[in-house]
Amino acid sequence: EVQLVESGGGLVKPGGSLRLSCAASGFTFSSYRMNWVRQTPEKGLEWVSSISSGSDYKYYADSVKGRFTISRDNAENSLYLQMNSPRVEDTAVYYCARDGNLDLWGQGTLVTVSS
Amino acid sequence: DIQMTQSPSSLSASVGDRVTITCRASQSINRYLNWHQQKPGKAPELLIYAASSLQSGVPSRFSGSGSGTDFTLTISSLQPEDFATYYCQQGYSTPVTFGQGTKVEIK
Numbered sequence: 001e002v003q004l005v006e007s008g009g010g011l012v013k014p015g016g017s018l019r020l021s022c023a024a025s026g027f028t029f030s031s032y033r034m035n036w037v038r039q040t041p042e043k044g045l046e047w048v049s050s051i052s053s054g055s056d057y058k059y060y061a062d063s064v065k066g067r068f069t070i071s072r073d074n075a076e077n078s079l080y081l082q083m084n085s086p087r088v089e090d091t092a093v094y095y096c097a098r099d100g101n102l103d104l105w106g107q108g109t110l111v112t113v114s115s
Numbered sequence: 116d117i118q119m120t121q122s123p124s125s126l127s128a129s130v131g132d133r134v135t136i137t138c139r140a141s142q143s144i145n146r147y148l149n150w151h152q153q154k155p156g157k158a159p160e161l162l163i164y165a166a167s168s169l170q171s172g173v174p175s176r177f178s179g180s181g182s183g184t185d186f187t188l189t190i191s192s193l194q195p196e197d198f199a200t201y202y203c204q205q206g207y208s209t210p211v212t213f214g215q216g217t218k219v220e221i222k
Binding site: 035037044045046047050059061062095100101102103104105106107108 | 149151157158159160161164165170202204206209210211212213215216
């Protein structure tokens with residue numbers, strides 16, 4: 001089955017760290033650009049970061065630049081988001097999504113940043 | 116950043132109705148416009164890409180049109196399973212940006 005499954009969400013204190021994972025299956029993961037997108041009731045859907053198929057290019061939203069790091073392991077069919085120094089405003093459901101058209105989404109993982 | 120503006124923000128419609136949602140970009144995005152559907156508690160799903168191409172498995176009652184700055188999503192005959200929130204998304208430039216969503220509710 002073609003799917004993306006996120007994990008790693010939870011409660012984290014401001015200034016702490018958290019690593020999100022996204023496991024891909026059913027398709028050639030190494031051929032696709034991958035993305036992280038987050039969603040809150042207040043701000044809606046917000047693109048967070050993208051990484052090219054070979055990890056050559058990485059892009060970040062201004063709101064997370066310098067704090068979050070995207071990476072991938074094509075041998076393990078996995079995408080990651082390292083969240084350092086999270087802020088309360090980073091609280092959201094985080095989705096991984098495939099390709100520039102976001103043609104495949106995971107089920108999401110909730111990240112809550114609170115003291 | 117390219118701003119995406121959807122209208123209306125919500126609408127009420129009956130099963131069988133024709134429904135139209137519009138999306139406007141703050142600058143030309145050619146045809147790099149996608150539409151996603153999201154049901155409560157679920158992840159978004161791609162419906163239409165490149166303004167008018169139907170994603171595999173999506174019913175033909177969904178259609179998209181437009182280019183440049185103005186785009187439309189049309190549901191020709193609303194079905195019970197179509198009650199959801201719809202988002203436009205531009206893929207023309209980074210950062211990818213989304214419209215605020217249009218919630219389609221039962222009248």
